[in-house]
Structures are given as C-alpha cells and as structure tokens.
C-alpha cells in the first residue's frame with residue numbers, strides 16, 4: 001500500500017434489520033423492514049431480501065410496503081442496536097487500537113503497526129469478518145485501501161458480506177470510471193458545475209487538471225484534484241483515549257462567505273486555546289465542524305506538525321480545513337473548532353527531571369511561563385484578537401463540547 005498505510009472501512013450489512021433477524025430467526029430469508037409502521041413511518045433499515053423489491057433506508061414506510069407488500073415490519077429497538085454496536089466495536093478494537101467510529105455500524109480501522117501481530121492486511125480483514133460473525137452473529141462488508149476515502153468506497157462495492165481490496169498501485173485505475181459524486185465533499189452544486197464542463201467521472205476530473213479546478217473552486221478544487229489522485233492524508237482518529245475539547249456556535253442568521261466564516265472560526269479557535277492553556281494541554285489534531293442551512297453537517301480534521309495551544313495556529317488550521325469545504329452558494333448555521341490528541345507539558349517537565357541534579361527544578365519556571373502567557377494572551381477581554389472584528393465575542397451562547405470526537409450514531413446527513 002502506498003506509504004505503507006493500510007486502512008479498513010467496515011460497515012455492518014443492513015444493520016438494524018440484521019440484528020432483528022438474529023433475534024428472531026424465523027425472519028431469516030424474509031424481506032424485513034425496520035421502522036415506524038404508522039402512516040408517517042419511515043424505513044430505518046431494509047434487509048437485502050427487501051431491497052430486491054426496491055425498499056431502502058429513509059423511504060416512507062407506505063412506499064416500501066407498496067413495493068413489497070409481504071414485507072415484515074419490525075419496530076426499531078435502539079437500545080438493542082447500541083448494545084450490539086458496542087460488541088462489534090469491541091471486536092474491532094482487538095485488531096487495532098486505531099478505531100474511528102463513523103456511525104453506529106461503521107468504523108475506520110488503521111492497521112499501521114499491526115502486521116507483526118496479525119500478518120498482512122488482507123488476512124486481517126478476513127479474520128475480522130470471521131470474528132464479527134462468530135462472536136456477534138452478523139455479517140459486515142469491508143474495504144481495504146491505502147487511504148480513508150478509498151477504503152470507504154471499497155466497503156460499499158460488494159455488499160453484503162463482501163471484502164474489497166484496492167491493491168497498492170491500482171488506486172488510479174479504480175477511481176477513473178467512478179462518478180464524481182463518489183468523492184467526499186463533492187455535493188450536488190459542485191457536480192452540476194463540473195458536469196457543465198463535461199466532467200462526469202473521476203478520470204474526467206483528473207484530466208481537467210489542477211489549475212482549471214483551482215480556478216473554478218479555489219482550494220476546494222485542489223482538494224478534489226488530490227482525491228482524484230487517491231491522495232488523502234486524513235488520519236484515522238481513534239475514539240478511545242482521544243478526548244476532545246471544543247467550542248461551537250449556532251447562529252441566528254446563516255453565515256455566508258469565507259471572510260465571515262473565518263471570523264467565526266477565530267472566535268472559536270481563541271476559546272479553544274484559552275481552555276487548552278487553562279488545562280495545561282497542547283493538542284495535535286484540529287477538527288472543523290460546519291453545518292449549513294439545510295442541516296448538512298461536515299467535519300474535516302488535520303494533524304499539526306507539533307502540538308499547540310496557540311490560537312493563531314488553531315485558527316490557521318481551521319481556515320485551511322475550511323478551504324476544503326464547498327462554501328459557494330451556501331449559508332452556515334453552525335461552526336465549531338475542536339481539538340484532540342493532547343500532549344501535557346508535564347511530559348517536558350518529566351524529561352527535564354532527567355537532567356543533572358545541579359540544575360534548578362524546572363517546574364516553577366515552566367508554570368510561571370504558562371501563567372504569564374495566559375495573562376499576556378488571554379488576560380482580559382481587550383486582548384481578544386483584533387482580527388476577530390468588532391462583533392461581540394461569542395461566549396455564553398456558545399456550546400462547549402467536551403466529548404468523544406465521534407459519538408456513535410452521528411451521521412453526516
């Protein structure tokens with residue numbers, strides 16, 4: 001795999017429906033719809049037998065039953081699915097500590113460094129599928145590739161119960177015929193604009209070239225071009241241990257335009273930096289969360305070369321992440337900045353303790369430096385960075401998040 005990265009994307013097959021079939025074996029082989037049965041009910045999950053009739057998640061139940069009148073409708077049992085999800089994730093975590101949950105039934109698993117223990121990635125993917133089936137009684141589909149977005153596309157290619165590997169060196173060939181909508185972050189507006197230029201597949205996009213894409217979409221164009229070349233440096237950010245600290249605000253009026261969004265992010269980056277300094281922490285991973293007027297939520301994250309508690313570095317990173325978001329023609333109701341992967345300055349202090357005993361103990365000096373920095377940088381309201389503009393500092397209305405970065409069951413749309 002390029003750069004020796006091997007990433008799995010695992011997604012359970014017809015998750016809610018499969019759990020119900022496991023619990024009620026008499027349903028096996030039948031078309032099963034999990035969801036509200038009432039007139040306004042919606043299908044949450046459809047078994048693969050029901051999909052043959054055209055039944056799908058998010059379809060009105062009435063439509064699904066018209067397509068497949070013999071389907072068995074089962075009311076959802078969310079507590080049960082959450083419990084099964086935990087069991088599935090516990091299996092994932094035996095194979096690698098780097099498990100990033102995306103929703104209740106799917107995760108990225110970074111196999112970096114597991115080769116010595118488990119052997120080559122394809123074998124790990126197979127072993128994982130067997131373990132999930134034996135221990136939880138459910139099937140899943142797995143994609144294996146060198147980068148996240150390819151692993152995610154791959155896992156959907158041979159559903160249900162499939163394993164799809166994109167071997168190193170074949171990434172471009174794999175991507176070339178795919179419709180552009182398969183690329184992350186290529187929304188309907190971007191698709192429309194590209195289609196007007198005759199761009200329908202990822203291969204077309206690549207041929208259009210970086211310069212033309214940048215001219216059309218700015219940094220977002222650059223991002224798309226990189227994806228078309230199978231370049232995606234996003235790391236798998238594990239849920240465990242990766243506590244996050246963040247600040248987000250919801251706006252009464254949608255925020256429009258990059259300059260205004262950058263000001264919002266500055267306010268949030270400053271808040272996050274304040275709290276990092278207050279807790280004596282530095283963070284390496286920065287995450288941008290942004291939700292548009294249609295409630296489409298996107299997140300982007302990056303890893304910094306070194307841990308920081310500096311608002312300018314956090315703001316710069318958040319702005320870079322913003323460049324990869326389609327902002328044109330969209331208004332945003334929420335923005336947020338959060339950080340993960342903390343490093344405590346205590347580590348530096350401990351290292352210093354290994355120095356010769358004749359040197360003065362560094363702890364008080366380190367503490368003093370931090371305190372001065374806090375006072376200098378965050379001492380009072382007047383020191384709030386001028387670049388933030390004249391708006392009142394968002395504060396009491398803002399939601400402070402202090403949670404796991406990827407709560408299960410949070411879906412992107």
Ligand code: TTP
Pocket residue numbers: 011012013014015016017043044045046057058104105106159160
């Ligand atoms: P998905 O993984 O999207 O779908 P799935 O597991 O049912 O089927 P597939 O084999 O294609 O992966 O979603 C996981 C669960 O999340 C799904 O079983 C039910 C729930 N869900 C909803 O409640 N509403 C929805 O609109 C979707 C898409 C999923």
Ligand code: MG
Pocket residue numbers: 011012013014015105
């Ligand atoms: Mg699924």
Ligand code: MG
Pocket residue numbers: 011012103105106
């Ligand atoms: Mg899923």
